[in-house]
Amino acid sequence: MSRTLDPDLRRALAARIRYYNEMGIYDFYQRPLPEGGDEVAATVVVGEEETNISERTLEPGEEMSPRKAAAVALPVVDENVLESIAPNLEHGVKDPVKALKIIREDLGDCTRCVLHKQGRKQIVFGVGNPKAELMFVGEGPGADEDEKGEPFVGRAGQLLNNMIKAMGITREDVYIANIVKCRPPGNRTPERDECETCSPFLMRQIAAIKPKVIVALGATAAKTLLAMSASMIQLRGRFYDFKPAGVRSNDPEWDGCKLAVTYHPAFLLRDPRQKGEAWKDLQMVMKELGMKAPKASS
């Protein structure tokens, strides 16, 4: 039988749902239990998985990933608590410029992971065309990016600009972001929990921009976006069907995009012999987007 939630329980439920939101889980709905039950289970739909969270527990040694979810069992309520709390704030905002602004405001002066107190100067949100067909996603800001508040502005950024130019477009045509938005100290690789805490905001950016192709730059970006672990050799050379985990686009006609993996420009600076391989990856992307490389000037 339906009943109104006790205010304390409602507050606890709201806090729990916000926690799931921050883990990148936004879509909840209620499903009645069999006859005689006085509870409903909250089911979370994340990516292509549907997990009944009242029964789902992580196996020993299993780690949380953006494509997996934990969940709660909820008393039957006569008010739509879930709907009023759960959707991401930009849901229903069709203009990607406005949607990105809302996501940035929601991120705020973020302290959600330890990187906020490890020397960052500022949050590096992302830059470029909010209606880009092509997105590049790197690992995290370095010293130059932390200083300027923009991704890929140092030496690796110059190389990325050259790679984009070689494709016949400019940096302003694409959107560039990172898995984590704060500089890891000493330019270390971001930890898995930092990636998992920060990446839901990137997923929302992707859903707002609705690109046709994403290029993951380096293993950290690829593994986080694809929620899989493999070597760069295994990850490169093919397209993946990609949908941002835990968030739905406002556009019902956007059913995800293609994702390709290539080397991070910082790696290419250390090992320029791999530039030819990266160019092969970009040519694959150009073919998918119907782009032609500009003729070399004589």
Ligand code: SF4
């Ligand atoms: S890396 Fe992301 S989650 Fe962590 S503090 Fe910065 S913005 Fe927040």
